[in-house]
Amino acid sequence: MLKLLVQKGSRSMQIIAVRKEHVRRIGLLLLIVVALVLYRLRFHWLPLIPTKMNSRKVGLQAEREYFQLEGKKLLILGGSMHYFRVPRPYWTDRMLKMKALGLNTLTTYVPWNLHEPQRGIFNFKGNLDLEAYLRLADDLGLWVILRPGPYICSEWDLGGLPSWLLRDQNMKLRTTYVGFTDAVDDFFDNLIPKVIPFQYKEGGPIIAVQVENEYGGYDKDQKYMNFVYEALLHRGIVELFMTSDNKDGLSKGSVAGALPTINFQKMDSGMTLMKGLEPGKPKMVMEYWSGWFDHWGGHHHIYQKGILNTIAALLNKGVSINLYMFHGGTNFGFMNGAQDFGTYIADVTSYDYDAPLSEAGDYTEKYIQIRELYSKYLDQELPEQPAQMYKTKYSALRVKEYIPLWEVLSQLEKPIESERPINMENLPINNGSGQAYGYTLYNTVINSGGLLHSMQNVRDRAQVFVDGQSVGFLDYKNVELAISVATGKRNLSLLVENRGRVNYGNKLDDQRKGLIGDIFLNKEPLKGFTIYPLEMKTNFIESFSTIPLNPIPENPTFPAFFYGIMHVDSLPYDTFVKLKGWTKGAVFVNGMNLGRYWEIGPQQTLYLPAPWLQHGSNEVLRFLHLKDIMEHLSSCFSKELF
Template sequence: MQIIAVRREHVRRIGLLLLLVVALVMYRLRFRWIPITPGRMYSRKVGLQADREYFQLDGNKFFILGGSMHYFRVPRAYWTDRMLKMKALGLNTLTTYVPWNLHEPQRGTYNFKEDLDLQAYLKLANDLDLWVILRPGPYICSEWDLGGLPSWLLRDKNMKLRTTYSGFTDAVDAFFDVLIPKVASFQYTEGGPIIAVQVENEYGGYDKDEKYMGYVQEALLSRGIVELLMTSDNKDGLSKGSIAGALPTINFQKLDSGLSLLKNLKPGKPKMVMEYWSGWFDHWGGNHHIFQEGILNTIAALLNEGVSINLYMFHGGTNFGFMNGAQDFGTFIADVTSYDYDAPLSEAGDCTKKYFGIQELYSKYLEKELSEQPTQMHKSEYNTIRPKEYIPLWEVLRQLEKPIESERPINMENLPINNGSGQAYGYTLYNTVITSGGVLRSEQNVRDRAQVFVDGRSIGFLDYKFVELTIPDATGKRNLSLLVENRGRVNYGDKLDDQRKGLVGDIFLDKEPLKGFTIYPLEMKTSFIESFSALQLNPIPDKPTFPAFFYGILHVESLPYDTFIKLKGWEKGVVFVNGMNLGRYWDIGPQQTLYLPAPWIQHGSNEIIIFEESIAGKTVEFVNRPDLGQTQHV
């Protein structure tokens, strides 16, 4: 009998334990998210739903802890590393934009290969058990040139971007006909990681066409998007950017403004911050923005309110090449090359103090121990190099294809190149002949900055601020050249339609418009840079001729590691490594180094080419820490 009593007591204790387990499960169902992951097999009958106060995924309560990371800002070789660090932070969802301008660089010509292989990116997220919120645009903002819209749209003088103007919608339809079939099979109900798709981006702050959001929504639905649709807006447009059939989400940084916005969301629906701005971006001539104060308190407050959160950015990456955006709210300012964003994961993929603070917070919220500190990527200091050869721009011109002859200036986008798609990025050189001196007037037709030369000698600059320049008197014919730089198109605001670059109208010498131009597009594509191997380079003299391309070799005898290029003594230009465009540098800062990822370095000799506009330094340094400039708290 004693044995039976012991057994009964044992059964009773097991029963109590089971009741406790059930109670804990019910508590988590009511107050916490269920860690459903893409790699596991489910019925996949019902995707993400938003018809209650909380999200449901296939009938289970679900909470989104997301992070933004853009495949086009990160070398493909590092996608896995960054996603694993995302998971180690406690995130379950990756959000990404889709940059139309990179995927369709020329009208009707598409690129979804290598670093732009979106399908590979989605598959990797699925393999690593991350859900995906896809933000396909067509407009993405993102401090990206023209908000991700291709510049060839601006060849149409009547173009009305982000409206139902047929010239725009025809182009969007053609792009979506290619894009959406590539991603539709990665939707949740098809066994993939995509649980939601965003309709456009922050349209409430633009709001130029009441029919436009409906058009974009239908463009997604009619091509096979079946998952939950969302919109995303900030304080300027939450009331105008929503559309029936899509869940509205909000963007903000400070808690007070965020709580105010949350009150404006519809009751009885899940609340989500699509962009909790974890940092901020930088522009040339400013400071490096950092955001620290109150970030953990804000996230904790949102978690306590049951609000799903997406960190924008989790990992910013880099505006490689000429892809940085700009702002113009009365004054044009271009963004820097780095998109570090003071995000939890740095530009080079390092876990920051902010990362570990958020990780600790999420660990408590999820009631589980998260991964220990992920492996940090080693950074290397390579030997300083001293470029010994160069070639002036004027000599390179002879190697280019036949220039364009035009009586009047032609803006970049309307140049007759690239199969009728014009010039998108880089510089354009406009040459003409003058027979007198006088005052050169831009009439604000220089976009964005022109270095002016007379017979190859620089006499100054024209830009938004400096609109006049005196040309000394002389007899006879002289060559007048304007090297115009596209510093980046505005990515946000009402001026998207006014982003044509180069010379967008007449330039006047005194009161007469200049005529008879020879125009050289200087896009500086990889093929152009690689052609330098066939050119006759010159030893660098004590006083080089500018602008010029300076040539050096970095020897790497070990396994390549990430590094940062420091250009002390150089003024302004672009750096290419093995033909890859790392982006712009400018001594006005804040950014003082350029990120060079290891996958772009090879064992042995590495070709370094620097296009410098005005002043060349003697050396090029490779350091193991970034210098993003003097900091300023947001």
């Protein structure tokens, strides 16, 4: 009997404990809901549970001299920020800082090359989850102007067009050439259904959609813009259409059914462009260039003079403004673009852009000044600025192990044998989509020395080796290289770096990389190549944790991968990898490609966001082309970019 009473008492105590835990959880849940409501009110958010209002039937209108939304005047104060340039865990932070600046609209491009990296294989997950990005903008009370391309420019490799398009030797990009339009149709068939539910009339944040991008400066096919317009319209886009052009072609980039907008930086050129806009329609600067991008070997652009006066003048005229960029972010990996207006120059990894919000999400003096200007113009108190993201400086990382590139080749898939060189895009890999980014190694055999001539068939830079020893470089300017070798068979290798495809201008069709034609030795074309694609994807980088590595000798063999462990003893924080003394290459942390570095600058560090680090050990891998003095085998971690 006593045992039974004890069991009943124990069971009763368990029931009481369960009930208490249940009540505690309900109370905690209610507390979270109340806190969330208060937090939303604090930042002027939309209602807690957004409703798809039946009254949303009109959408953004451009029938008068100002925009109207549901019959009410709307001045668009926008900011460009691209989800693919910002780590996903930071999307909320950046959008709240956008709200705190006084902006009401987010504009973003859609990078086709990331969403369809191989023909017919699509990716909308992780950092490419466009639907999550649009949903977040909606939750935070931001309107959205979507710029889906297919071409986006954006200082992004090939303007966002996938490199596999160039496998077609007759390809005519940004035209109604059937090989291009068929590919665009396939992409839009997968993209647009994801976008439709986020349109304004569906209760979503998208109030306008841009047709292509700056086509007036390209203008190779009069039928093309109408093709893109119809492709969007017939797939269910019902919001206001816009086009966007700069001084190179405002008169040629428009299409019937879309409102023209303009891009500029200086007020005098902007006023000239505005005179070409249709009277009686709203005027909008789709890209007010709040800064500028950098290229290797140049200087870091800082643009401050006149920016406030220009913005104020536009506001006084009732002109809607989109800051390009509000927050630039980073060209992680090998995604930077390039320019070629007679001379090829590649863009750096950082897309800081001297924007109001820095590459790492920090407030700048420009941000503070624009915020003050918008606050006065709107005559209202803006949302409180979110706290600054904490940065830290970690201790130096000392590299103790490495493996030469020549030893890594055995870990790769079977190389490609070819009598003549094959450009990257036409290599028979990736389900018939070729190689998009990274490096390609071309090996052959020579029987003598002499004069090596590229005939400008190296894209973009080749480091030349004889029996594994570097003997020089070939690129756009240096097309000849004298080779002095002993008689007999020698292995000749060309490590060709794709430094980034041109993203703007009339040379888009001419952006195949690697060796795009024959290389000549003493006027005879070299033959019999073994080709190794070095894409340096995440799975390849992660394999170094299982590959036997070598202690670093006094005179290491180059090029090589250098391996080290970075210890994080607390919660991870943002930092920058400082590479003083290292010449050229790329850095990978926990398999993530931070991007390129090059001693010629102006960029001197690489941004390392905290979400890519973990408490404890972090694997750091650096690919280094060449180093003459081996006294800088350590890396520092800084709080600053330039």
